[in-house]
Amino acid sequence: MAYQQKGSSVSRWFFNLRSYKPHAGEWAWLLHRITGIGLTVYLFLHISTLRTLTQGEAAYNATAATFLSPIFKFFEWALFSLVVFHSFNGLRIVLVDFAGASRYHKIMLRAIYAISLLLMIFMAYLIFGNPFEVSELDSLTLWQWVQQLVG
Amino acid sequence: MAQRSTQRALSWYLQRITGVFLLVFALGHYLMVHWTESSGHTFDATVARLQNPIYVFLYLGFVLLGFYHGLQGIWNIIRDFKLPKAVYTLSAIVLFLLGAYFVYLGFDTVLSVESWMNKP
Ligand code: HEM
Ligand code: HEM
Numbered sequence: 001m002a003y004q005q006k007g008s009s010v011s012r013w014f015f016n017l018r019s020y021k022p023h024a025g026e027w028a029w030l031l032h033r034i035t036g037i038g039l040t041v042y043l044f045l046h047i048s049t050l051r052t053l054t055q056g057e058a059a060y061n062a063t064a065a066t067f068l069s070p071i072f073k074f075f076e077w078a079l080f081s082l083v084v085f086h087s088f089n090g091l092r093i094v095l096v097d098f099a100g101a102s103r104y105h106k107i108m109l110r111a112i113y114a115i116s117l118l119l120m121i122f123m124a125y126l127i128f129g130n131p132f133e134v135s136e137l138d139s140l141t142l143w144q145w146v147q148q149l150v151g
Numbered sequence: 152m153a154q155r156s157t158q159r160a161l162s163w164y165l166q167r168i169t170g171v172f173l174l175v176f177a178l179g180h181y182l183m184v185h186w187t188e189s190s191g192h193t194f195d196a197t198v199a200r201l202q203n204p205i206y207v208f209l210y211l212g213f214v215l216l217g218f219y220h221g222l223q224g225i226w227n228i229i230r231d232f233k234l235p236k237a238v239y240t241l242s243a244i245v246l247f248l249l250g251a252y253f254v255y256l257g258f259d260t261v262l263s264v265e266s267w268m269n270k271p
Contacts, residue, residue: 009233033228039177040221044249047214047257054260056270057194064192076185083177090170097167126185 028089028109035086042079073127080123081116088112162223169220176213201264214257218250 007015052063066072092108184191200206229242 013232036221036224037228040225043217043221044253047253047260050260051256053194053197054263054267056267058271060194060197064194067192080181083181087174087177090167091174094167094171123181123185126182 028092028112031085032089032093035082035089038079038082039086042082077120077124077127081120084116084119085112088115162227166220166223166227169216169223172212172216173220176209176216180213198264198268201261201268207261207264210261211258214254218254218257222246222250 049063052059067076089109089112092105092112095108096102096105190196226243226246229239
Protein backbone atom coordinates (compact mmCIF):
# COMPACT_ATOMS: atom_id res chain seq x y z
CA MET A 1 0.00 0.00 0.00
CA ALA A 2 1.29 3.40 -0.91
CA TYR A 3 1.56 6.10 1.71
CA GLN A 4 1.58 9.74 0.87
CA GLN A 5 3.96 11.59 3.14
CA LYS A 6 3.83 15.07 1.67
CA GLY A 7 1.03 17.55 1.25
CA SER A 8 -1.36 19.14 3.68
CA SER A 9 -2.98 17.01 6.36
CA VAL A 10 -6.29 17.42 4.54
CA SER A 11 -4.99 16.04 1.26
CA ARG A 12 -3.17 13.22 3.11
CA TRP A 13 -6.40 12.33 4.90
CA PHE A 14 -8.23 11.99 1.60
CA PHE A 15 -5.29 10.16 0.09
CA ASN A 16 -5.31 7.59 2.88
CA LEU A 17 -9.04 7.27 2.55
CA ARG A 18 -8.69 6.34 -1.11
CA SER A 19 -5.68 4.09 -0.70
CA TYR A 20 -7.27 1.28 1.29
CA LYS A 21 -10.29 -0.91 1.01
CA PRO A 22 -12.38 -0.22 4.07
CA HIS A 23 -13.61 -3.14 6.16
CA ALA A 24 -17.14 -3.26 7.54
CA GLY A 25 -16.30 -1.20 10.64
CA GLU A 26 -14.39 1.39 8.66
CA TRP A 27 -17.28 1.95 6.27
CA ALA A 28 -19.45 2.41 9.32
CA TRP A 29 -16.99 4.93 10.76
CA LEU A 30 -16.95 6.95 7.54
CA LEU A 31 -20.73 6.79 7.17
CA HIS A 32 -21.11 7.88 10.78
CA ARG A 33 -19.01 10.98 10.06
CA ILE A 34 -20.84 11.86 6.87
CA THR A 35 -24.28 11.36 8.40
CA GLY A 36 -23.22 13.31 11.53
CA ILE A 37 -22.10 16.27 9.41
CA GLY A 38 -25.27 16.07 7.32
CA LEU A 39 -27.51 16.08 10.39
CA THR A 40 -25.70 19.04 11.90
CA VAL A 41 -26.08 21.02 8.67
CA TYR A 42 -29.75 20.05 8.56
CA LEU A 43 -30.26 21.22 12.14
CA PHE A 44 -29.10 24.73 11.20
CA LEU A 45 -31.47 24.80 8.21
CA HIS A 46 -34.30 23.38 10.30
CA ILE A 47 -34.05 25.99 13.06
CA SER A 48 -33.92 28.75 10.41
CA THR A 49 -37.06 27.57 8.63
CA LEU A 50 -38.91 27.07 11.92
CA ARG A 51 -38.16 30.72 12.62
CA THR A 52 -40.92 31.66 10.15
CA LEU A 53 -43.38 30.33 12.75
CA THR A 54 -42.82 33.60 14.62
CA GLN A 55 -44.10 35.57 11.59
CA GLY A 56 -47.49 33.90 11.84
CA GLU A 57 -49.56 31.27 10.12
CA ALA A 58 -49.50 32.60 6.55
CA ALA A 59 -45.72 32.96 6.44
CA TYR A 60 -45.16 29.56 8.01
CA ASN A 61 -47.63 27.73 5.77
CA ALA A 62 -45.98 29.27 2.72
CA THR A 63 -42.67 27.79 3.89
CA ALA A 64 -44.19 24.45 4.81
CA ALA A 65 -45.90 24.21 1.41
CA THR A 66 -42.48 23.94 -0.21
CA PHE A 67 -41.75 20.85 1.85
CA LEU A 68 -44.85 19.12 0.59
CA SER A 69 -43.68 19.11 -3.03
CA PRO A 70 -42.70 15.63 -4.29
CA ILE A 71 -38.99 16.43 -4.50
CA PHE A 72 -38.88 17.66 -0.88
CA LYS A 73 -40.83 14.63 0.23
CA PHE A 74 -38.08 12.59 -1.30
CA PHE A 75 -35.43 14.66 0.51
CA GLU A 76 -37.26 14.15 3.79
CA TRP A 77 -37.29 10.47 3.24
CA ALA A 78 -33.60 10.50 2.31
CA LEU A 79 -32.80 12.56 5.41
CA PHE A 80 -34.37 9.83 7.48
CA SER A 81 -31.69 7.42 6.30
CA LEU A 82 -29.09 9.71 7.90
CA VAL A 83 -31.06 9.80 11.15
CA VAL A 84 -31.60 6.06 11.25
CA PHE A 85 -28.06 5.05 10.37
CA HIS A 86 -26.37 7.60 12.63
CA SER A 87 -28.67 6.79 15.55
CA PHE A 88 -28.33 3.04 15.48
CA ASN A 89 -24.66 3.08 14.63
CA GLY A 90 -24.19 5.58 17.48
CA LEU A 91 -25.94 3.10 19.74
CA ARG A 92 -23.60 0.37 18.51
CA ILE A 93 -20.59 2.56 19.36
CA VAL A 94 -21.98 3.17 22.84
CA LEU A 95 -22.63 -0.54 23.39
CA VAL A 96 -19.13 -1.46 22.24
CA ASP A 97 -17.53 1.21 24.45
CA PHE A 98 -19.63 0.85 27.58
CA ALA A 99 -21.11 -2.63 27.53
CA GLY A 100 -18.08 -4.47 26.18
CA ALA A 101 -20.04 -5.59 23.17
CA SER A 102 -17.09 -5.50 20.76
CA ARG A 103 -17.42 -9.24 20.13
CA TYR A 104 -20.80 -8.61 18.59
CA HIS A 105 -19.94 -5.50 16.65
CA LYS A 106 -20.13 -7.09 13.21
CA ILE A 107 -23.45 -8.77 13.78
CA MET A 108 -24.75 -5.55 15.29
CA LEU A 109 -23.65 -3.78 12.13
CA ARG A 110 -25.66 -6.17 10.02
CA ALA A 111 -28.62 -5.69 12.31
CA ILE A 112 -28.27 -1.92 11.89
CA TYR A 113 -28.35 -2.13 8.11
CA ALA A 114 -31.39 -4.40 8.34
CA ILE A 115 -33.27 -2.22 10.87
CA SER A 116 -32.42 0.89 8.87
CA LEU A 117 -33.83 -0.68 5.72
CA LEU A 118 -37.05 -1.71 7.45
CA LEU A 119 -37.55 1.71 9.01
CA MET A 120 -36.81 3.34 5.65
CA ILE A 121 -39.60 1.31 4.11
CA PHE A 122 -41.96 2.20 6.94
CA MET A 123 -41.06 5.89 6.56
CA ALA A 124 -41.65 5.72 2.81
CA TYR A 125 -45.10 4.36 3.62
CA LEU A 126 -45.78 7.27 6.00
CA ILE A 127 -44.34 9.97 3.73
CA PHE A 128 -45.59 8.81 0.34
CA GLY A 129 -48.53 6.63 1.31
CA ASN A 130 -49.97 9.01 3.90
CA PRO A 131 -52.15 6.18 5.24
CA PHE A 132 -53.63 7.78 8.36
CA GLU A 133 -54.58 11.11 6.82
CA VAL A 134 -58.14 11.93 7.72
CA SER A 135 -58.35 15.56 6.75
CA GLU A 136 -56.15 18.62 7.15
CA LEU A 137 -57.25 19.46 10.67
CA ASP A 138 -58.63 16.43 12.43
CA SER A 139 -55.74 14.11 11.74
CA LEU A 140 -54.10 12.51 14.74
CA THR A 141 -50.77 13.41 16.19
CA LEU A 142 -48.73 10.43 17.27
CA TRP A 143 -49.36 11.40 20.89
CA GLN A 144 -53.13 11.38 20.42
CA TRP A 145 -52.82 8.11 18.59
CA VAL A 146 -50.91 6.57 21.52
CA GLN A 147 -53.55 7.93 23.91
CA GLN A 148 -56.29 6.31 21.84
CA LEU A 149 -54.43 3.03 21.81
CA VAL A 150 -53.97 3.11 25.57
CA GLY A 151 -57.30 4.63 26.56
CA MET B 152 -1.22 17.89 29.56
CA ALA B 153 -3.19 15.97 32.16
CA GLN B 154 -5.76 18.76 32.13
CA ARG B 155 -6.23 18.41 28.39
CA SER B 156 -6.72 14.66 28.46
CA THR B 157 -9.37 14.92 31.20
CA GLN B 158 -11.23 17.43 29.08
CA ARG B 159 -11.10 15.08 26.14
CA ALA B 160 -12.40 12.22 28.22
CA LEU B 161 -15.29 14.32 29.46
CA SER B 162 -16.31 15.37 25.96
CA TRP B 163 -15.92 11.74 24.86
CA TYR B 164 -18.41 10.68 27.56
CA LEU B 165 -20.75 13.56 26.83
CA GLN B 166 -20.74 12.73 23.11
CA ARG B 167 -21.99 9.26 23.95
CA ILE B 168 -24.50 10.28 26.60
CA THR B 169 -26.01 13.05 24.48
CA GLY B 170 -26.06 10.60 21.58
CA VAL B 171 -28.25 8.18 23.53
CA PHE B 172 -30.72 10.98 24.37
CA LEU B 173 -30.75 12.08 20.74
CA LEU B 174 -31.49 8.52 19.66
CA VAL B 175 -34.85 8.73 21.42
CA PHE B 176 -35.52 12.37 20.45
CA ALA B 177 -34.56 12.11 16.80
CA LEU B 178 -36.40 8.88 16.01
CA GLY B 179 -39.46 9.87 18.02
CA HIS B 180 -39.53 13.32 16.44
CA TYR B 181 -39.21 11.96 12.93
CA LEU B 182 -42.00 9.46 13.40
CA MET B 183 -44.21 12.05 15.04
CA VAL B 184 -43.88 14.79 12.43
CA HIS B 185 -44.47 12.32 9.62
CA TRP B 186 -47.27 10.38 11.17
CA THR B 187 -49.67 12.28 8.99
CA GLU B 188 -48.95 14.94 6.42
CA SER B 189 -50.40 17.63 8.65
CA SER B 190 -48.82 16.41 11.90
CA GLY B 191 -45.46 17.86 10.91
CA HIS B 192 -46.22 20.52 8.38
CA THR B 193 -49.07 22.66 9.62
CA PHE B 194 -49.04 25.68 11.85
CA ASP B 195 -51.98 24.37 13.86
CA ALA B 196 -50.36 21.07 14.71
CA THR B 197 -47.24 22.85 15.91
CA VAL B 198 -49.18 25.40 17.98
CA ALA B 199 -51.24 22.58 19.51
CA ARG B 200 -48.10 20.72 20.59
CA LEU B 201 -46.46 23.82 21.96
CA GLN B 202 -49.43 24.31 24.31
CA ASN B 203 -48.08 21.30 26.13
CA PRO B 204 -45.20 22.18 28.50
CA ILE B 205 -43.79 18.67 28.14
CA TYR B 206 -43.25 19.23 24.42
CA VAL B 207 -41.69 22.63 25.07
CA PHE B 208 -39.32 21.09 27.59
CA LEU B 209 -38.41 18.26 25.21
CA TYR B 210 -37.70 20.72 22.39
CA LEU B 211 -35.46 22.85 24.58
CA GLY B 212 -33.47 19.72 25.40
CA PHE B 213 -33.47 18.65 21.76
CA VAL B 214 -32.07 21.97 20.52
CA LEU B 215 -29.45 22.19 23.24
CA LEU B 216 -28.23 18.60 23.05
CA GLY B 217 -28.51 18.52 19.25
CA PHE B 218 -26.23 21.50 18.77
CA TYR B 219 -23.88 20.45 21.54
CA HIS B 220 -23.51 16.95 20.12
CA GLY B 221 -23.37 18.02 16.48
CA LEU B 222 -20.85 20.83 16.95
CA GLN B 223 -18.72 18.86 19.40
CA GLY B 224 -18.69 16.17 16.70
CA ILE B 225 -17.56 18.64 14.03
CA TRP B 226 -14.90 19.92 16.41
CA ASN B 227 -13.62 16.35 16.86
CA ILE B 228 -13.40 15.98 13.10
CA ILE B 229 -11.45 19.24 12.78
CA ARG B 230 -9.01 18.05 15.44
CA ASP B 231 -8.31 14.93 13.38
CA PHE B 232 -6.44 17.17 10.94
CA LYS B 233 -3.06 18.67 11.68
CA LEU B 234 -3.77 22.35 11.19
CA PRO B 235 -2.15 25.61 12.27
CA LYS B 236 -3.09 26.55 15.83
CA ALA B 237 -4.83 29.72 14.66
CA VAL B 238 -7.21 27.61 12.56
CA TYR B 239 -8.18 25.54 15.61
CA THR B 240 -8.80 28.62 17.68
CA LEU B 241 -10.78 30.31 14.94
CA SER B 242 -12.94 27.26 14.25
CA ALA B 243 -13.63 26.77 17.96
CA ILE B 244 -14.82 30.38 18.20
CA VAL B 245 -16.94 30.16 15.04
CA LEU B 246 -18.54 26.85 16.09
CA PHE B 247 -19.28 28.15 19.57
CA LEU B 248 -20.82 31.42 18.39
CA LEU B 249 -22.90 29.75 15.66
CA GLY B 250 -24.13 27.16 18.14
CA ALA B 251 -24.97 29.72 20.81
CA TYR B 252 -26.89 31.88 18.34
CA PHE B 253 -28.92 28.99 16.93
CA VAL B 254 -29.69 27.58 20.35
CA TYR B 255 -30.98 31.04 21.24
CA LEU B 256 -33.12 31.10 18.05
CA GLY B 257 -34.52 27.63 18.76
CA PHE B 258 -35.32 28.48 22.38
CA ASP B 259 -36.95 31.74 21.41
CA THR B 260 -39.17 30.11 18.75
CA VAL B 261 -40.80 27.66 21.14
CA LEU B 262 -40.81 29.90 24.21
CA SER B 263 -42.49 32.83 22.44
CA VAL B 264 -45.40 30.73 21.13
CA GLU B 265 -47.97 32.94 22.92
CA SER B 266 -46.79 35.96 20.95
CA TRP B 267 -47.11 34.40 17.49
CA MET B 268 -49.80 31.72 17.75
CA ASN B 269 -52.60 34.16 16.85
CA LYS B 270 -50.81 35.97 14.05
CA PRO B 271 -52.65 35.41 10.74
C1 HEM C 1 -29.90 10.15 17.20
C2 HEM C 1 -29.09 9.60 18.03
C3 HEM C 1 -27.59 9.82 17.97
C4 HEM C 1 -26.65 8.99 18.48
C5 HEM C 1 -26.92 7.71 19.20
C6 HEM C 1 -25.37 9.57 18.18
C7 HEM C 1 -24.15 9.04 18.56
C8 HEM C 1 -22.92 9.52 18.24
C9 HEM C 1 -21.65 9.04 18.74
C10 HEM C 1 -21.46 7.94 19.76
C11 HEM C 1 -20.67 9.73 18.16
C12 HEM C 1 -19.17 9.60 18.43
C13 HEM C 1 -18.45 8.84 17.34
C14 HEM C 1 -16.98 8.72 17.65
O1 HEM C 1 -16.45 9.50 18.47
O2 HEM C 1 -16.34 7.84 17.05
C15 HEM C 1 -21.32 10.67 17.28
C16 HEM C 1 -20.66 11.54 16.49
C17 HEM C 1 -21.26 12.56 15.83
N1 HEM C 1 -22.62 12.87 15.83
FE1 HEM C 1 -24.07 11.81 16.64
N2 HEM C 1 -25.55 10.71 17.50
C18 HEM C 1 -26.90 10.92 17.37
C19 HEM C 1 -27.52 11.97 16.79
C20 HEM C 1 -26.86 13.00 16.19
C21 HEM C 1 -27.51 14.17 15.69
C22 HEM C 1 -29.02 14.47 15.77
C23 HEM C 1 -26.51 14.92 15.15
C24 HEM C 1 -26.64 16.24 14.50
C25 HEM C 1 -27.16 17.27 15.09
C26 HEM C 1 -25.24 14.23 15.31
C27 HEM C 1 -23.98 14.66 14.88
C28 HEM C 1 -22.78 14.02 15.10
C29 HEM C 1 -21.48 14.42 14.60
C30 HEM C 1 -21.21 15.64 13.72
C31 HEM C 1 -20.54 13.49 15.04
C32 HEM C 1 -19.02 13.49 14.77
C33 HEM C 1 -18.62 12.32 13.91
C34 HEM C 1 -17.17 11.95 14.09
O3 HEM C 1 -16.52 12.36 15.06
O4 HEM C 1 -16.65 11.18 13.25
N3 HEM C 1 -25.50 13.07 15.97
N4 HEM C 1 -22.69 10.52 17.33
C1 HEM D 1 -37.93 16.41 7.58
C2 HEM D 1 -38.08 15.97 8.80
C3 HEM D 1 -38.53 16.89 9.90
C4 HEM D 1 -39.68 17.64 9.99
C5 HEM D 1 -40.83 17.73 8.99
C6 HEM D 1 -39.61 18.35 11.24
C7 HEM D 1 -40.60 19.21 11.70
C8 HEM D 1 -40.52 19.94 12.86
C9 HEM D 1 -41.55 20.84 13.34
C10 HEM D 1 -42.88 21.14 12.63
C11 HEM D 1 -41.11 21.37 14.50
C12 HEM D 1 -41.84 22.41 15.40
C13 HEM D 1 -42.35 21.82 16.66
C14 HEM D 1 -43.59 20.98 16.48
O1 HEM D 1 -44.33 21.11 15.48
O2 HEM D 1 -43.86 20.12 17.34
C15 HEM D 1 -39.80 20.79 14.79
C16 HEM D 1 -39.00 21.09 15.85
C17 HEM D 1 -37.70 20.64 16.03
N1 HEM D 1 -37.01 19.74 15.26
FE1 HEM D 1 -37.72 18.88 13.57
N2 HEM D 1 -38.42 18.02 11.87
C18 HEM D 1 -37.73 17.15 11.08
C19 HEM D 1 -36.49 16.58 11.33
C20 HEM D 1 -35.65 16.93 12.37
C21 HEM D 1 -34.30 16.39 12.59
C22 HEM D 1 -33.60 15.35 11.72
C23 HEM D 1 -33.82 17.01 13.71
C24 HEM D 1 -32.44 16.83 14.38
C25 HEM D 1 -31.31 16.96 13.73
C26 HEM D 1 -34.84 17.93 14.18
C27 HEM D 1 -34.74 18.75 15.28
C28 HEM D 1 -35.73 19.58 15.76
C29 HEM D 1 -35.58 20.43 16.92
C30 HEM D 1 -34.32 20.56 17.77
C31 HEM D 1 -36.83 21.10 17.09
C32 HEM D 1 -37.17 22.15 18.16
C33 HEM D 1 -37.03 23.51 17.50
C34 HEM D 1 -37.11 24.65 18.47
O3 HEM D 1 -37.06 24.44 19.70
O4 HEM D 1 -37.16 25.81 18.01
N3 HEM D 1 -35.95 17.83 13.36
N4 HEM D 1 -39.47 19.92 13.76
